[in-house]
Amino acid sequence: MSSTPGILCSCGRRIESREVLQHGYFMNHWKPVWVFVKYRCSRCRMLGEQLVDYSQWDGSILEGETPAGEIDDDEVRRFAEQLRALRPSDLDNLARSLT
Numbered sequence: 001m002s003s004t005p006g007i008l009c010s011c012g013r014r015i016e017s018r019e020v021l022q023h024g025y026f027m028n029h030w031k032p033v034w035v036f037v038k039y040r041c042s043r044c045r046m047l048g049e050q051l052v053d054y055s056q057w058d059g060s061i062l063e064g065e066t067p068a069g070e071i072d073d074d075e076v077r078r079f080a081e082q083l084r085a086l087r088p089s090d091l092d093n094l095a096r097s098l099t
Contacts, residue, residue: 006061007050009041017062
């Protein structure tokens with residue numbers, strides 16, 4: 001496992017496999033020494049590159065979060081109740097926070 005939390009963009013976002021454009025290995029005498037990763041951050045849209053020492057490389061650092069399990073009936077009911085409890089001002093505040 002890598003000692004780093006993963007590949008990070010300069011904006012601080014963790015890079016996931018869907019953002020990787022290219023990756024490869026720098027070889028020395030037929031064995032990999034460095035891993036090259038080229039990415040485009042989905043938050044800031046910046047194109048970036050990073051070299052990682054092969055001895056610290058773990059391909060799973062590029063994997064996204066594992067999806068949650070199935071949604072059960074109780075979760076659907078609670079969600080519907082929360083939607084019914086929303087006021088118009090809550091929706092206005094949400095719309096303002098997204099722009």
